[in-house]
Amino acid sequence: MGTAAESTADQPDTRRVVVLVAGGPDGRRPRVHPSDQPLLLADDLAAVRGDGCFETLLVVGGRPAKPERHLARLGRSSAALGLAGPSEKEWLAAIDLAAREWGAESEGMLRLVLSRGPERGGEETAYITVAAVGPQARRARAEGIGVTVLSRGYASDVGAKAPWMLLGSKTLSYAANMAALRHAAANGFEDVVYVSSDGEVLEGPRSTVVIARGGELLSPPQEIGILEGTTLGAMAEVAGREGVTVRRERLLVSDLLAADAVWLVSSVTLVARVRRIDDVALPTADPGIDVAGMVDRAVGRA
Structure with a gap:
């Protein structure tokens, strides 16, 4: 059943966004991105082709539910698509940051997204969003x-x-x-x-x-x-x-x-x-x- 949060025009945007950005020898590092600011390039293959994979998990009491299971399935999906993606350690660090940003007061819907990246070429796009679990x-x-x-x-x-x-x-x-x-x-x-x-x-x-x-x-x-x-x-x-x-x-x-x-x-x-x-x-x-x-x-x- 539904995983989409419902919102109305008079409700504040409570989403959190965490981006995994290219790092040095230590790999990608997560950072918080303002939810009201642009994130994807217009030719990102997530948007123009749906070329990528994702996972959605619940945040309960400020803790992500069964992240290892979701990361294992994300790994299978990304392998089938021929995507590399962040390592499990990098994803877990980003998930923990996103869950902390969301907090423990309400349940959250945390979505991991991995795209092939811009059509013009370049690195894959990896990010996380967290939003409220909707009334539906x-x-x-x-x-x-x-x-x-x-x-x-x-x-x-x-x-x-x-x-x-x-x-x-x-x-x-x-x-x-x-x-x-x-x-x-x-x-x-x-x-x-x-x-x-x-x-x-x-x-x-x-x-x-x-x-x-x-x-x-x-x-x-x-x-x-x-x-x-x-x-x-x-x-x-x-x-x-x-x-x-x-x-x-x-x-x-x-x-x-x-x-x-x-x-x-x-x-x-x-x-x-x-x-x-x-x-x-x-x-x-x-x-x-x-x-x-x-x-x-x-x-x-x-």
Whole structure:
């Protein structure tokens, strides 16, 4: 579910921006950049091509949640794109600076961005933004969501057959995902569940699908061309310690409709229970597995 902060014209801009600038032999050094000042060159390939990758994580109590998992996934995405990027040590220093700048009073949405840099040539662009978690995400946590099922238009084996499609990477090319979310909103839904052209459940535009069935948690496997969820991975570790089995299994929409419960899990909204899939209302009973609590414990909210 949503990772975008909502703002209005009469609200002050509370964002923080940290830039990783080229350094000497010690590598890139982070510095705070004024949020109301220009940052990217007009021909930066992030803006004109969506040529780059990103990660978004939660800041809770002034601390970033599971940064190592996000940096590991960012490393996989940047490798798939042929980008070098800052080192993990450099990113961590910048994340810590950004989290300190944000403070501990409210939750923040911290986004790491790596672009190929200016089209004219030059160094890659690396920066971090932090903004408030919007009311849309908080509402989804508290009230749940309705989702519509949309085809992604690819078969479930396209990730293996066409790795240049970058389906398992978190790239900046998000126009199709945002169009899907606008389509959903226009039709009275809060989010989307993608399916493949051969009918397999994939993921949400910004989330991982998780269902409860028979006392276990199930989620689609990465090999069908979806992004590996950092929140799912962290939650699975907590679940294992608490005696709850988490399995990766290929799912159909019929599996979602027959499940004891369905959630969309992500790094900022965290857990949104799905209350409706298209015109079908889902069960509201307690499934006996505290997914929200396990995710809270996994990210340091509990």
